[in-house]
Amino acid sequence: MDTLSRAGLSGAAVNELREEILEGRLNQGERLSEVSLSTTLGVSRAPIREALLHLEQEGLVVSLPYKGASVVTLSPQDFLELSTLRIALEKLAWARAMERVTPEAIADLTAIISEMDFAVKSDQKAKLVRLDLDFHERVFVMADHSRLYTAWTAIKWQVALFLLARRKKVDDYHSIIVEEHAELIDAILAGHAADFEHLIEVHIGSGYGRLNSAATSSPAG
Incomplete structure (x- = not known):
């Protein structure tokens, strides 16, 4: 981690530590010593x-x-709760987004998918997690529902941990991410509610299923 500038130290520390967690360099359950981090980041x-x-x-x-503080450890129950809650939130977000979709919004989502495709081909695995979050963030913004967006922001960083765990434990994440998100755009363009609701259930639910299967099949310890 690079030494931080003196301006906006707290915010800069938040960004740096969040990236360390989401990049997997600080692992779930790892202790976060104020003294050690202060030395590493060069701040008080x-x-x-x-x-x-x-x-x-x-x-x-x-x-x-x-x-003291440590990186949160998410249990299988946590992952299940995140998945089921996220499905409910995303169904409402996509329903509202479908009513408010603009060519500019579709262009933004398509651009993110292009970045995903490049990240897959260039093996930028950690970047895929961030692009995945960015894609869904745009949909919640498009939904234009302040309380819905607040509910999303309350879980989105733990969703990122879910995606990180899936990327590490299930090797198909990089091979299906582009196609699944492209299908979601096709559904919103077609305006078929039943299609996108099913796609959301598969997109999020199957991800949980794959991660859960990987966890239960892994040897103990």
């Missing part, structure tokens, strides 16, 4: 403490009495 402990609090609010960090 105060902005580190503020950054850890912010990341805790995002669901990426957990802080326990007498144990």
